[in-house]
Amino acid sequence: MKKIFFVLLAVVGFSMFVSAQTKTIFVIPSTAKIYVNGAEVGSGTYTYKFKRSEDFIMLKFENAGYITRETRLLRENPNKSVSFSMSEDEAEKNSIGGGGEGSDSANKWFDINVKKGMSEDDAWKRLMSITTKYFDDIEIRDKSAGWIKTAWKKTYFTDQIVRTKMEVKTMFGDEGELKYQVRLSSQIAYKDCGQTDQCFVKYDRILRTFETIIQELQRSVGSNN
Secondary structure (H helix, E strand, O other): OHHHHHHHHHHHHHHHHHHOOEEEEEEEOOOOEEEEOOEEEEEOEEEEEOOOOOOEEEEEEEOOOEOOEEEEEEOOOOOOEEEEEOOEOHHHHOEEEOOOOOOOOEOOEEEEEEOOOOOHHHHHHHHHHHHHHHOOOEEEEEOOOOEEEEOOEEEEOOOEEEEEEEEEEEEEOOOOOEEEEEEEEEEEEEOOOOOOHHHOEEOOEEEHHHOOHHHHHHHHHEEOO
């Protein structure tokens, strides 16, 4: 009888140990914030004790200059400590915007008032010259409609893909003055998702490759004055 009691006690004790495992979480860089099930719990390292009802927890790591990482940690993971590394945000490093410098450049329409005395033919030639300087593939170049539209141009980073395209359309001012509207559209996808349209989302930054295109159009074709 005593032997059965001790066996049962050992089984119960082992069950309690398994159902309430403690794990130490490490993240690189050590300045990264750690979130457990949506709540911020620390930076760099954190020790978590699983509840009996939990089979897993959701982890999120955030750090400026790095790609936010989300992952699931299973209670049955045999390791007492687990380490995670974050990838550098190469797209951010090679772009402008996101609430800082040049933050109004992405996905916004800009007016370009054609210089006085410049003919529509001359303005169009300059628009096309600058467009083809930055984009190899032009989907629409309709002079009669005053419409230019490029194909998406993709830039590949280690873990990200950023695609950019430009649209130009003719507009007329209140007194019939010729002007154009220009928009640089920017979207981003992560390689673990793929390259389908569903993977791309609006990106509020412009790659530095296209940083000067609006200013170049303003100088060559017109000004905001």
